[in-house]
Amino acid sequence: MIDIEPLRFAWTRGGPDTLLLGRLLVDRGQTVFLHGPSGCGKSTLLGLLAGVLSPRQGRVSLLGQDWAALKAGQRDAFRADHVGVMFQQFNLLPYLSVLDNVTLPCRFSKLRRERCQAAGGPETAAQSWLQRMGLPEALWRRRADTLSVGQQQRVAAARALMGQPELILADEPTSALDAALRQGFMDLLLQAARDAGSALVCVSHDEQQAARFDVQWSLPALQQAGVKA
């Protein structure tokens, strides 16, 4: 489903390569644990997967669609349809309610809205994902910024899952959480991604979690492979 053909990426034109990767594939529904030291280019790789960044050489395609073949506007629409994202923190619009935050992707993607229709509409789908992420119902109508960081991450996960996008990108989703909460959160996220049939690429420092993913990518190792290729 994700197909990375050997690629080079540099932040500046003519600058040194930040990423140098060999061929990489991710299947539908597969979960990928992406790790490596800080600054090795993990977020850059996520940017490439999301079609926000373009490689200098090589190709990144999602669902058989080469990102580079799309115009900027088409990339935005394609991403809105097929990719759910969540970050370390500041995922939510503070002034919207939890439910409104979760239904946001349906406002911008017709495809995901239609998929939610099968579950009874965006609102119902949102409630069901929030339930699956273990967020107490009492919080659903509260303003997003009244929630704890841990609760906010669950909301962000529920939002990424809305309309079951084929790919979910999570950039250190647990690093703002207490160690005690990480395990539980990751359990819920992995299970929910499987339920949704979405592939999950998760950047994390927490190597204890690695074994629970289908695939582990160590970026430094991938880089070396890229150099050899």
Place this chain on the structure above:
Amino acid sequence: MNKLLTIARQSAWNRRSTLVWVVVSLSLATALLWTLERLRHDIRHSFSQSVSGVDLIVGARSSPLQLMLFSVFHIGSVPQSMRMESVLKLAQHRSVSWVVPLSLGDSHRGFPVLGTTPAYFQHFAYGDKQPLVLQQGAAFADTLDGLYEAVIGAEVARKMGYGLGQSITLGHGMHDHDHDHKGEPADGNTDEHADKPFKVVGILAPTGTPVDRSVQVSLKALEAIHLDWVAGTPMPGGQIPADQARKFNLEPEEVTAALVGLKSRAAVFNVQRFVNFYEEEALIGVMPGVALGELWSVLGLGENALLAVSALVALVSVVSLVAVVLAGLNERRRELAVLRAVGAAPRHVLGLLTLEGLWVTCAGVALGVLLAHSGMALATPWLQQSLGIRLQMEAPLPSQLALAGAVLLAGLLASLGPAWRAYRLSLADGLSPRV
């Protein structure tokens, strides 16, 4: 766009504490410009409406503007009087239809007193040749019996609560009687001419001109009350009682100015030349329209200065708008990144920012207009009373709309600048906000 509206609304509501100040500062700038423009227009209108049907104003030689301001608007003073003899000569000129002498200098409770003849009520006109109308009573008689009779303007009657038959006394000079005179007599009557009280015999209908604030009496009456005065002070050696005064010669020797009406307007330059080259006395004949033109050019300087200051105020408020928006940009940046991450396209982001700039400036301008109107509604009685200027609370002037439009445009541009920057940043940020 619809999906953006609610987000835009909620986002703005979330930042209402800063946005309110942007709206307030814009509204103050708008209110200032709006009021100033109205004031400017209405002052001009008010002045130009104050005299009509008068072809020439004649007086002792001074500046045309000075003569007109004093004789029509009772503002300032003129250095000299003109001889009554000259007035009578002028009346005999073959092109002259009527002459109305005016004598100024006394006042009643701060309202100027105008000494004239009954012909004044017949010939003086305002606005578009509208004659003076007596709402109650009649003009003073100009006979010895009716010597101490007065006709008051509408504002005098309203403000002082006077009706027909009211007895009033006159004071010397134009000073305000509320604040003057220490050592005043026990009965509280501070008027120098209290020994010769006048009876109100007529009340004029409102005109919206200085006439509303005047007390009209006959020239003879002014002579009578000044019989026992010499050079502005009471004559030593006794007063002349009111009844005794009738026995004296009360024909005035001097007046302040004369209003002249011509049989044909075509003769105006002819008569003006006659006046300006009058041999027995240095006189000047002023066409009201020309003097008004001179007034505009004087007023114009002050007006432009005021306008420049208000434009600066508007500029300051627009700059403060930019500052506020830029200060909130980091918060915004995070918000825009979140929106981008959930699928909002750059055009959505730009739309969101534009929408906010649009309604913030619109709200500011609308509030400013509202503010200006309530301010003017409050100030109208004071303006009318102290300056005789009537503000027109009617449809906005094209120039007012243009100024409001300019503020709107400036506000919009000012909010679009930062919006564009936020938009560029959100593109550069991609999906993860680097804040």
